[in-house]
Amino acid sequence: MPELPEVETSVKGIARIQSKTIKRFNINQLNLRWKIDVSALETLVGQRILNIRRRAKYIIISCGKGSMIIHLGMSGTLRLAKNTTNVFKTHDHFEIIFEKIKLIFNDPRRFGSLHFTLNPDDHFLIKHLGTEPLSNTFNNRYLFNVVKKLSSPIKSILMNQRWVVGIGNIYVNEILFASKINPRRRGKYITKKMCKEIVIHTKKILNRAIKKGGTTLKDFHNPSGDLGYFKIDLKVYNRQGEPCFVCKNKIDAFKINQRSTFVCKKCQN
DNA sequence: ATCTACTCCTGATTGC
DNA sequence: TGCAATCAGGAGTAGA
Numbered sequence: 044m045p046e047l048p049e050v051e052t053s054v055k056g057i058a059r060i061q062s063k064t065i066k067r068f069n070i071n072q073l074n075l076r077w078k079i080d081v082s083a084l085e086t087l088v089g090q091r092i093l094n095i096r097r098r099a100k101y102i103i104i105s106c107g108k109g110s111m112i113i114h115l116g117m118s119g120t121l122r123l124a125k126n127t128t129n130v131f132k133t134h135d136h137f138e139i140i141f142e143k144i145k146l147i148f149n150d151p152r153r154f155g156s157l158h159f160t161l162n163p164d165d166h167f168l169i170k171h172l173g174t175e176p177l178s179n180t181f182n183n184r185y186l187f188n189v190v191k192k193l194s195s196p197i198k199s200i201l202m203n204q205r206w207v208v209g210i211g212n213i214y215v216n217e218i219l220f221a222s223k224i225n226p227r228r229r230g231k232y233i234t235k236k237m238c239k240e241i242v243i244h245t246k247k248i249l250n251r252a253i254k255k256g257g258t259t260l261k262d263f264h265n266p267s268g269d270l271g272y273f274k275i276d277l278k279v280y281n282r283q284g285e286p287c288f289v290c291k292n293k294i295d296a297f298k299i300n301q302r303s304t305f306v307c308k309k310c311q312n
Numbered sequence: 313a314t315c316t317a318c319t320c321c322t323g324a325t326t327g328c
Numbered sequence: 329t330g331c332a333a334t335c336a337g338g339a340g341t342a343g344a
Contacts, residue, residue, distance in 0.1 A: 302336095
């Protein structure tokens, strides 16, 4: 599942399309999470790619006039290919065609999306997003001011993109384990000291994952097709019944807001 | 205002 | 063995 590190890896992986001119779009499947607006997209034909960046889990590809916003959803991947092949593989939904190469979006579960926008920062998917976890604005003071007024579990707060972005179900489990905090603990009972732990480990874990090229799970391949290999470092995610690496206690699994949650009840309070 | 459940979808896994 | 039911999950949305 693409979270911040996987999206960051994808952005780096498609850097080769920078300054290339869009020749045309090949659309195979309009019905992604939102229906693709083809006529809006086609205003980008003939324009050059000026900038590729990540905001939260979104990839924003900007031309002189207009941008594309891509979300990988649960199972989306981007890959680059030569123009010579013209066959859509299973679950290839659209292609952006350049002079010699093309960018292909593949997404079995179709939770991903593609939007055209003139101003990404004003777009409905982007404008309500919270702070970037790797920026200086995500710090102890900011987090404490957020959590102290909330009664939902800290896990839900960290996954809510309106407070802090980019953290999904895998990394939030890892962050809370590293911080020794129970995911069920409600925001208003999170102390300043705990905020400090969360901030430190969020940055550490995300940065390490980016360095390693994103977590490998069933779905994620970076654009060159190489697999990330952070999986080997996961301490609690998907380890229910197995011994905690710190205290040997069995890792527990349960749901918080319909999401799989993994915890060592001895280490996390 | 916050918070939770529901929803979209398909592939992998589980159960009979 | 095979088919059906269940589960996985990002994030917008509706309703509590």
